[in-house]
Amino acid sequence: xxLEQLINGVTLGSIYAIVAxxxxxxxxxxxxxNMAHGEIFMFGAFVGMLLVSKAGAPLPVAFLGAIVVxxxxxxxxxxxxxxxxxxxxGASHLASLISTIGVSILLENxxxxxxxxxxxxxxxxxxxxxxxxxxxxxxxxQAVILLISLLMMAGLALWLSRTRAGKALRATxxxxxxxxxxxxxxxxxITATVVIASAMGGxxxxxxxxxxxxxxxxxxxxxxxxxLAIIIFGGMGSVYxxxxxxxxxGLSETFVVAYGPSGYRDAIAFATIIVILLIKPQGLxxxxxxxxxx
Amino acid sequence: MRRNARAVAVLTxxxxxxxxxxxxxxxxAPAARPAAAPxxxxxxxxxxxxxxxxxxxxAIVNGVKLARDEVNAKGDVNIELKIEDSSAxxxxxxxxxxxxxxxxxxxxxxxxxxxxxxxxxxxEANASGVPILGTSTTAKGIPQIGKFVFRNALPESQAxxxxxxxxxxxxxxxxxxxxxxxxxxxxxxxxxxMKEVSEKLQLAVLTVQEFQKGQSDYKAQLTKIASLKPDAxxxxxxxxxxAVILSQARRMGLKVPFVGxxxxxxxxxxxxxxxxxxxxxxxxxxxEGRNDPKVKAFVAKYExxxxxxxxQFAAQAYDALYVMANALKAAGKADRxxxxxALAATKDFEGVLGKFSFDAERDVVMEPTVLIVRDGKFxxxx
Numbered sequence: 001x002x003l004e005q006l007i008n009g010v011t012l013g014s015i016y017a018i019v020a021x022x023x024x025x026x027x028x029x030x031x032x033x034n035m036a037h038g039e040i041f042m043f044g045a046f047v048g049m050l051l052v053s054k055a056g057a058p059l060p061v062a063f064l065g066a067i068v069v070x071x072x073x074x075x076x077x078x079x080x081x082x083x084x085x086x087x088x089x090g091a092s093h094l095a096s097l098i099s100t101i102g103v104s105i106l107l108e109n110x111x112x113x114x115x116x117x118x119x120x121x122x123x124x125x126x127x128x129x130x131x132x133x134x135x136x137x138x139x140x141x142q143a144v145i146l147l148i149s150l151l152m153m154a155g156l157a158l159w160l161s162r163t164r165a166g167k168a169l170r171a172t173x174x175x176x177x178x179x180x181x182x183x184x185x186x187x188x189x190i191t192a193t194v195v196i197a198s199a200m201g202g203x204x205x206x207x208x209x210x211x212x213x214x215x216x217x218x219x220x221x222x223x224x225x226x227x228l229a230i231i232i233f234g235g236m237g238s239v240y241x242x243x244x245x246x247x248x249x250g251l252s253e254t255f256v257v258a259y260g261p262s263g264y265r266d267a268i269a270f271a272t273i274i275v276i277l278l279i280k281p282q283g284l285x286x287x288x289x290x291x292x293x294x
Numbered sequence: 295m296r297r298n299a300r301a302v303a304v305l306t307x308x309x310x311x312x313x314x315x316x317x318x319x320x321x322x323a324p325a326a327r328p329a330a331a332p333x334x335x336x337x338x339x340x341x342x343x344x345x346x347x348x349x350x351x352x353a354i355v356n357g358v359k360l361a362r363d364e365v366n367a368k369g370d371v372n373i374e375l376k377i378e379d380s381s382a383x384x385x386x387x388x389x390x391x392x393x394x395x396x397x398x399x400x401x402x403x404x405x406x407x408x409x410x411x412x413x414x415x416x417x418e419a420n421a422s423g424v425p426i427l428g429t430s431t432t433a434k435g436i437p438q439i440g441k442f443v444f445r446n447a448l449p450e451s452q453a454x455x456x457x458x459x460x461x462x463x464x465x466x467x468x469x470x471x472x473x474x475x476x477x478x479x480x481x482x483x484x485x486x487x488m489k490e491v492s493e494k495l496q497l498a499v500l501t502v503q504e505f506q507k508g509q510s511d512y513k514a515q516l517t518k519i520a521s522l523k524p525d526a527x528x529x530x531x532x533x534x535x536x537a538v539i540l541s542q543a544r545r546m547g548l549k550v551p552f553v554g555x556x557x558x559x560x561x562x563x564x565x566x567x568x569x570x571x572x573x574x575x576x577x578x579x580x581x582e583g584r585n586d587p588k589v590k591a592f593v594a595k596y597e598x599x600x601x602x603x604x605x606q607f608a609a610q611a612y613d614a615l616y617v618m619a620n621a622l623k624a625a626g627k628a629d630r631x632x633x634x635x636a637l638a639a640t641k642d643f644e645g646v647l648g649k650f651s652f653d654a655e656r657d658v659v660m661e662p663t664v665l666i667v668r669d670g671k672f673x674x675x676x
Contacts, residue, residue, distance in 0.1 A: 001517065001518065001521040004517050004521075005514060005517055005518075008513045008514055008517055009514075012511060012513075118534060118562070118566065119534055119537065119538055119566050121541075121566065121568065127545055128545055130547075137547075208510070211511065212510045212511050212538070212542070213538065213541050213542060213545065214510060214537075214538045214541065214566070215510075216510075216534075218508060219510060222508055222509075222510070253514070254513075254514040255514075257503070257514035257515055257518065258514055258517070258518055261504070262503045262504045262505065262514075262515055262518075263476045263504035265504075265505075265506075265514075266506065
């Protein structure tokens with residue numbers, strides 16, 4: 001059972017990590033939490049559900065569809081909720097935080113109107129395929145989720161560290177004005193970041209649908225809160241912190257249930273986070289100086 | 295930047311607090327109103343006609359109205375209904391009760407819809423000596439409020455032993471796993487009953503697993519349950535969570551019977567879980583598919599009048615008015631004390647819910663119907 005629970009925990013953790021990455025990327029460049037990220041993620045799940053369960057499309061199409069829709073939502077979010085507030089004299093830095101909260105409420109209610117309040121079945125064609133490795137049962141779905149998450153995390157890490165665009169993004173995150181002076185089109189960089197973060201949210205939404213079989217219009221809130229906890233835990237704006245934090249939270253939740261009192265699942269998981277934050281207040285991978293992130 | 299981080303942290307903790315403050319689920323209570331005949335009687339009904347939970351109230355009002363028309367047509371008793379709205383609020387339910395008792399001078403009350411409302415209206419009616427009959431108040435201690443307080447809503451503490459008893463006999467169950475939502479009064483009390491019954495039947499409880507409302511991943515709990523190889527799972531959950539649990543369990547190869555509490559007793563479970571719902575066992579006071587001319591006539595008439603099928607709440611309200619009418623007939627006149635005694639003497643009343651009596655504490659005595667999901671629908675569990 002240990003190995004099976006380990007697989008459960010890693011699967012859950014990698015989904016958390018991808019949700020958290022969406023927050024951390026935006027925080028990195030804009031210094032705000034994108035409160036609408038959870039709802040964008042939820043829309044990704046619903047787009048995937050419509051394509052897979054209702055239209056019978058294959059899974060890759062669901063991922064593509066979710067990426068396109070959530071990427072477009074990210075674009076609109078940046079264009080209409082973030083950019084108009086940026087650099088406006090007198091506008092508080094937190095104004096854009098508040099406007100993302102507004103977007104999140106709007107999106108949740110739109111989803112409620114379109115899809116209703118209940119659970120929707122997310123049918124994955126290979127949901128029941130499993131194989132035995134020794135005495136351990138592994139589900140193909142879990143393997144696929146893990147693979148996709150690892151690919152995404154590796155791709156993001158490579159892109160950030162090895163490409164020109166990634167460098168530009170890091171520079172923008174480091175200091176918006178300096179990057180601008182050095183010739184980085186910071187507006188474009190910010191738009192790209194929000195779009196990429198949202199598209200990752202869309203992928204995470206489809207992964208959640210695959211993992212849990214069901215989605216509803218509240219998952220944005222519940223997964224979003226976990227994502228927020230993870231980035232605080234991993235270190236605000238830290239990409240590796242989000243990955244590690246997600247895995248730790250997923251594993252600790254699963255193992256509390258497996259070997260401890262299941263009723264304290266969230267309590268123990270979050271108590272662990274509090275203890276680690278007390279020891280290392282800037283988060284696992286956060287840096288002591290508030291200006292330097294990543 | 296540090297300021298922002300702090301603002302974010304504060305905001306986050308506020309959001310967490312909001313989420314964890316979570317609400318509690320309520321079940322509904324009954325409505326009332328007196329009757330007389332040649333016994334002419336005025337019966338008050340308190341129900342949730344507007345606001346959240348109005349779905350319950352609508353079913354209840356429809357049920358009593360249908361029964362009133364039938365009773366009045368027979369001619370022994372002539373009932374006039376006075377329907378009041380409680381809006382699911384205690385204070386409004388109390389005001390409605392006082393109006394019915396003092397101004398309308400009703401001989402009895404059916405309602406209110408929620409157990410919470412009954413907790414305030416019940417003592418008032420009892421002190422005024424007005425019989426009050428709850429049709430949907432399933433919480434503990436309702437009839438114990440006083441000797442004028444009755445109910446015909448089957449509490450879970452009676453439904454669950456029936457379903458577990460039947461399942462244990464049929465499948466020769468020895469080892470069970472328990473799974474329940476620990477942040478809801480209703481699912482927690484269902485679990486308490488399940489645990490009690492398991493101990494009484496000397497079943498080995500392999501593990502007790504808990505989950506919280508709105509959780510969407512039950513794999514950790516289910517993996518643990520599956521590894522212990524129970525003969526059955528007793529699960530106390532509301533239908534949204536319950537259906538997801540069933541589906542994830544079946545996908546993991548956990549194919550044993552599931553015995554559910556009242557929360558599972560909804561066609562929605564099948565709608566959401568599809569094939570995975572097969573093998574779910576629940577006990578219910580009301581089953582529209584029962585092969586009984588009374589039930590068939592009621593379902594047909596209700597559907598014709600209101601354009602939808604009657605649910606448990608409509609059926610319980612329908613029977614409640616008949617119980618009142620019979621008691622009024624026995625009492626011979628619309629007198630509150632005589633009616634109370636006649637009500638308390640109700641025995642083996644044949645209604646759409648089956649055979650019904652009040653016990654010495656004015657609580658429900660009836661044989662619930664045990665159902666199992668087979669081929670995508672609820673069927674009688676033999």
